[in-house]
Amino acid sequence: MQYLKRVKSRTPESVELEFTLAGIGSRALALLIDYMLWMVILMVLLTAFAFLDYLVAKIDGAGKWIISIQFLMFFVVYIGYFIFFETLWQGQTPGKRYAKIRVIRDDGRNPGLQQAIMRSLLRTFDDILSLGVLLILFTKQEKRLGDLVAGTIVIQEAQNTTQEISIDPAAQELADALAETGRLAVLTPDEFATLRRYLQRYPTLSKQAQITVSNNLHQEILAITKLYPKTEKPNHHLFLQAVYLVCLQQFGG
């Protein structure tokens, strides 16, 4: 099922781009990380101020100045955290980077200072009574107040699926033999994708699952391709690696 919303946006050059929206889960995760980091920064700041106050308490007249400067700095960090990162890190904050999401403008460009400031100033209103959460949940483009005003959306970064696949050297020989039969041509790109995901995730499967899944996939491929196993005790995993190598030729990486 389609569990993530997708949006199309048109760049100033009239190029149409499609993005996957971040979704409430990834955005809440990013916020959690950011708020924790933000709190640490504010705590450090407060501790430093307290120390400073202690040092300057003896100087007459300095107190008021120090307090005003502290208020100002506190406000700058409070509002500035998100502005600073979203502007400098191309729409990302540490939390967003962790959650693999980023802010972009409606037309696909990176947000500028103006957008970052509006998003940051309206964040407080979005936090009141979880207005932002409700807006993200129930609007088409998942825009909270800050996004609506700034003209931004939050999207998922393209997933990097080029995970290492380790292939047994012995698989090549089997692959050559399989390619000669010509039977593997019936496999579809979907089936190839399943095979690739299997090989990517094979190392993290439980021992029992490694046996059953490789056996099942082997049987399924035999049924689809009408190949017959040559040996009594075939090595399922090796067979699947060989099929993968053949398909790689067929479909490309």
Add this chain to the structure above:
Amino acid sequence: MRKSASDPMGTLSVGNVINAAVALYKSNFRDFFALALRSMSWVLLALVGLVPVVGVAIAINNIGVTVLAGVAWLALLLFCSAKAMTNRGVVARMAYQQLINQKETLESASSQLANSHWKFLGLALWLGLFVIGVGILSYLILAIGVGIGVALAMSLNNILGYILAAIFSIAGFVAFLWIFLRFYSDWFVAELPIAVERCPNGLDAIGRSRQLSAPFSSRILMIILVAFLIVLPLSIVANIPGIAGIGQPPTSPAYLISQAVNLALSLLLELFLMPFWQVIKSVVYFDLRSRLEGADLKM
């Protein structure tokens, strides 16, 4: 490479577990809300059943009759709880079946679990026992940590003693929290084996849940934390009337009204949140099975 039209779900990130759950909940809202209503009705029935029991006990004023009425109510409570939990299980089942592309209607999912009442009840009783056990264990560790700390502070009676006391107390608290959260995440999806896998009993379901969850405790806790963060503001709103009533004399109308409104809001919120949590459990279960068992790796 030619890109496949349907992008089958692989393993999910923490954020996308919740995104998937939200999407599932939204697209099945009607059914899930109906199930939440049924589930809550069973709980309310058990509470209403208390009225005649207390009435009989007071009217007849006989110890034997009172005990008998109490036993009858306990039986009613267990039955109603089992029914309520089964409805929660149906929500989880319907969500899971959609994740594996074998969608079921409310009726067929309910009939699949029609005979699982006692398994769900058994699961709840076992979990209750385990929670008590883990609770005692973790409090004991906390007490030992704080105890050693205090003993050190008193015997040394200097700054070092206080620092050591703080360290031992904090260590005890961290261990306490770690044990509790660790077990909580291990049991988080324990309903699912009964709801979707015909697991024979509650104890086996707990074992299965632990087996799948143990390697991913921190991930599961992160998911729970983020989901909690999303619904936290709503819970705060629901509890505002109750907080407003604090300070009023307990028999005053203002206090009683504030508590009644608080209760009504909490029940209403529970109606909306029960399916949310159940669906999250389903997605977590689906994701764990994909990660560990490659359940999604099919041609």
